[in-house]
Amino acid sequence: MMHIMRKTQTNIRAAAKEASHERIVQAAARAIRRSGYDGTGVADIMKEAGLTHGAFYAHFESREAMLAEAADRAGAESNAFAARVIAAAPPEQALQALMQTYLSKEHLAGIETGCPVSALGSEMPRQSPEVRRAATRRIKEMIDLVARQSPDWGQPGAHERALVTVSTMVGTLMLARAVDDPALSDALCSAALKRLAPSGA
Template sequence: MRYPADQKAETHKQIVDIAAREFRSKGLQGIGISNLMSQVGLTHGGFYAHFKDRDALVEEAAVCAANHGFQQLMAAAQAAKPGKEVAAMLDYYLSPAHRDEPGFGCVLPALAAEIAGQADSVRDAFTQAAKQNLNQMARYMPGASEKSRLTQAMVLLSSMAGGVLVARAVNDPKLSKLLLDSVRTQLLHLYGTWLD
């Protein structure tokens, strides 16, 4: 049975969205194709009507996850008062809520190590998404040059991702919260030096 193109596109998007969430929650090997497809109401065989192979799905899901997480970060910045965008990004990203919901948060602390070992097509697509997202984030940095603002965005994002990664890894809630708070404090201090 053939489905209309718009229905196929919607189903494709639904598969990618669910995969992006599940991969961030459980890792790239944490969900099988059959389980993923059953969440959409399709069989394993239906997967191949949408993707040539698992790498194609991982590629799209990694980009989807990167963009979704980044949109949330940018929403925090855009909702902030002028001059408070970086603090708002830190508040959002280094929060217990973000730490506790990996399936809906930033892809970096959830999957960066796994993506590094994926096929070139996956890494290429993820790299392009990372470049675009870092360029958007750089708009909120205070550097005098484009290169300086981009460097600051890279430092900020890498540090935040590392903080969340470690905060998720420890099983002591107080230590986890202290990690988030300490990284936030130090990054705010660093940001302050950039303003000088």
């Protein structure tokens, strides 16, 4: 009986720790997109997660470990959203739907919950290897998701087109967010869509 009680208490503690870890990662995944890697501090993340600063090291070995997990989570969320957009569209319009959603005013404004690559791309070269590794894995996933929408998926041409498409989408969104001229921001997105998906222009 005591063994069962101890096991139950251990399971409850493990579940509580897992829930706390999840809150930290969710808060950090939003924070890196909102404030950048350098603007994301442990104390702020722990406060946002409703936990004490001192509890941090029960979950992560270092700030870099937290940032790597946050980068992975942000990329996973973005790719899952992209996959849902693709799944909701007719196959022949899936890529066009993805590009229009990616370069939409909503995504432009939603930096905290949107694509982490466009939010953090310029900071990436200065991050630790573990953060870059996590982000790179999700970028490769994104490229593959786009390549799979090509009729010749699996051929070198499909992969190359996906590289260009993803690079254009990400670069366009970064520039559209960078400028303080709404008309220029709109023009950047419109021009990219016209070139990437002429039928959707």
